[in-house]
Amino acid sequence: xxxxxxxxxxxxxxxxxxxxxxxxxxxxxxxxxxxxxxxxxxxxxxxxxxxxxxxxxxxxxxxxxxxxxxxxxxxxxxxxxxxxxxxxxxxxxxxx
Amino acid sequence: xxxxxxxxxxxxxxxxxxxxxxxxxxxxxxxxxxxxxxxxxxxxxxxxxxxxxxxxxxxxxxxxxxxxxxxxxxxxxxxxxxxxxxxxxxxxxxxxxxxxxxxxxxxxxxxxxxxxxxxxxxxxxxxxxxxxxxxxxxxxxxxxxxxxxxxxxxxxxxxxxxxxxxxxxxxxxxxxxxxxxxxxxxxxxxxxxxxxxxxxxxxxxxxxxxxxxxxxxxxxxxxxxxxxxxxxxxxxxxxxxxxxxxxxxxxxxxxxxxxxxxxxxxxxxxxxxxxxxxxxxxxxxxxxxxxxxxxxxxxxxxxxxxxxxxxxxxxxxxxxxxxxxxxxxxxxxxxxxxxxxxxxxxxxxxxxxxxxxxxxxxxxxxxxxxxxxxxxxxxxxxxxxxxxxxxxxxxxxxxxxxxxxxxxxxxxxxxxxxxxxxxxxxxxxxxxxxxxxxxxxxxxxxxxxxxxxxxxxxxxxxxxxxxxxxxxxxx
Numbered sequence: 207x208x209x210x211x212x213x214x215x216x217x218x219x220x221x222x223x224x225x226x227x228x229x230x231x232x233x234x235x236x237x238x239x240x241x242x243x244x245x246x247x248x249x250x251x252x253x254x255x256x257x258x259x260x261x262x263x264x265x266x267x268x269x270x271x272x273x274x275x276x277x278x279x280x281x282x283x284x285x286x287x288x289x290x291x292x293x294x295x296x297x298x299x300x301x302x
Numbered sequence: 303x304x305x306x307x308x309x310x311x312x313x314x315x316x317x318x319x320x321x322x323x324x325x326x327x328x329x330x331x332x333x334x335x336x337x338x339x340x341x342x343x344x345x346x347x348x349x350x351x352x353x354x355x356x357x358x359x360x361x362x363x364x365x366x367x368x369x370x371x372x373x374x375x376x377x378x379x380x381x382x383x384x385x386x387x388x389x390x391x392x393x394x395x396x397x398x399x400x401x402x403x404x405x406x407x408x409x410x411x412x413x414x415x416x417x418x419x420x421x422x423x424x425x426x427x428x429x430x431x432x433x434x435x436x437x438x439x440x441x442x443x444x445x446x447x448x449x450x451x452x453x454x455x456x457x458x459x460x461x462x463x464x465x466x467x468x469x470x471x472x473x474x475x476x477x478x479x480x481x482x483x484x485x486x487x488x489x490x491x492x493x494x495x496x497x498x499x500x501x502x503x504x505x506x507x508x509x510x511x512x513x514x515x516x517x518x519x520x521x522x523x524x525x526x527x528x529x530x531x532x533x534x535x536x537x538x539x540x541x542x543x544x545x546x547x548x549x550x551x552x553x554x555x556x557x558x559x560x561x562x563x564x565x566x567x568x569x570x571x572x573x574x575x576x577x578x579x580x581x582x583x584x585x586x587x588x589x590x591x592x593x594x595x596x597x598x599x600x601x602x603x604x605x606x607x608x609x610x611x612x613x614x615x616x617x618x619x620x621x622x623x624x625x626x627x628x629x630x631x632x633x634x635x636x637x638x639x640x641x642x643x644x645x646x647x648x649x650x651x652x653x654x655x656x657x658x659x660x661x662x663x664x665x666x667x668x669x670x671x672x673x674x675x676x677x678x679x680x681x682x683x684x685x686x687x688x689x690x691x692x693x694x695x696x697x698x699x700x701x702x703x704x705x706x707x708x709x710x711x712x713x714x715x716x717x718x719x720x721x722x723x724x725x726x727x728x729x730x731x732x733x734x735x736x737x738x739x740x741x742x743x744x745x746x747x748x749x750x751x752x753x754x755x756x757x758x759x760x761x762x763x764x765x766x767x768x769x770x771x772x773x774x775x776x777x
């Protein structure tokens with residue numbers, strides 16, 4: 207398995223990353239080197255071991271559903287790059 | 303300098319007997335930081351003003367007889383742990399000017415304890431790395447040899463503790479990011495069981511692996527730091543209320559214990575100097591009546607691959623939040639998608655972009671089963687193998703790192719060369735096990751770490767065994 211330049215461009219779009227041609231080249235060789243290493247896993251016989259996404263064995267815990275005071279609006283907006291009328295401002299998402 | 307060398311245990315006595323005031327202690331540390339930080343680059347932000355505010359509050363606690371174990375003790379936080387009103391950068395351009403509107407649970411607890419914050423420490427960007435070379439604000443230097451790395455990703459916290467810039471520092475450990483730099487910098491580094499310390503306010507890298515842990519210059523100080531930090535907070539649902547004994551953490555009898563050495567963790571990669579110090583430490587344990595036995599766990603050979611699939615997969619999702627909308631950097635674009643892409647292109651460094659790409663790849667359809675699912679199974683298998691070993695052994699030990707500190711720039715060419723630095727530390731993250739690194743010697747002036755891994759939620763016994771071993775090593 208090896209990653210082509212086209213694959214990389216597709217992945218970069220999914221990951222919302224703009225990569226220069228130089229970055230794409232460097233990444234192609236790095237990623238292929240890393241994937242080569244990952245290939246070793248394919249030879250591993252893990253029998254019927256269960257897929258686990260966590261090591262803790264904990265189940266979700268729930269607290270009582272009661273109202274509490276969260277972050278106030280001014281604090282939440284404080285670090286935003288652009289705000290307007292108490293809201294986050296972003297470029298147009300839906301055209302008229 | 304004299305004051306800065308002392309441990310929290312020694313300082314507690316001096317503060318309580320009024321031999322020294324908290325302000326004097328802060329003066330000494332701030333002065334040492336201004337001397338040494340320009341050389342080491344361990345701190346990204348020095349919080350001098352805040353330190354004196356904390357100092358006066360701590361002094362009042364001491365004067366009113368309300369001192370806790372760490373009241374008045376200068377400490378530092380890795381710069382991926384949120385501090386309200388103090389910038390928290392993750393060593394990334396994307397968060398260069400980010401000032402969190404809330405404190406992490408760890409920060410809150412340190413405040414409640416009356417600890418004194420002296421600064422925020424350098425790290426590999428978003429904790430992705432093993433050398434602190436991948437910081438957008440320059441590498442941290444190893445205090446033992448300035449041409450070498452302190453390890454990473456919590457390299458700033460390790461160097462700060464090693465060079466007496468703070469008494470206790472905190473880092474986060476996802477694949478070894480507390481223990482490996484502790485080893486390379488010659489201090490104690492402890493990764494608690496996954497589910498002991500709340501990550502609320504720790505900027506997430508790989509949520510199923512991340513755990514916060516302390517650095518200190520002796521095991522007792524690390525124990526006090528852990529005891530200040532652990533326990534449920536209502537904000538991190540993974541945190542358990544399983545019992546912990548502070549008595550066990552200070553009184554473990556080594557005699558009669560059984561210790562397993564996973565032979566695959568002491569292999570070809572292990573430098574002769576590291577092997578020598580490790581074997582000498584095993585001899586110390588044997589002489590103290592510990593039964594030391596080798597066992598085989600071939601699955602650990604796949605630890606690095608497993609880790610470098612799971613962690614980037616989770617990171618690619620966690621880092622999606624940095625989109626130029628709610629906080630951090632924004633670089634404009636014609637559409638909102640262009641804005642996001644431009645922001646992330648300018649804000650993330652190469653290593654972070656590469657890991658996001660790896661994560662996106664292993665999660666994409668067609669490759670998910672071959673990589674991500676396989677890695678998750680390998681993780682479960684690794685945990686099961688270690689649990690089987692814990693039926694026989696009290697602890698599993700190994701060198702913390704196969705090598706001593708390497709030269710800055712030495713491993714940046716090959717993407718796998720740096721990644722194998724975490725070879726010995728990754729299994730504890732995969733299983734969620736508590737693990738500690740303490741210094742067991744030097745090779746050519748460079749520190750060597752000894753790692754003790756225990757079964758889940760036996761944090762107290764791991765700390766206790768480390769304390770007992772520390773006593774053997776210094777005697």
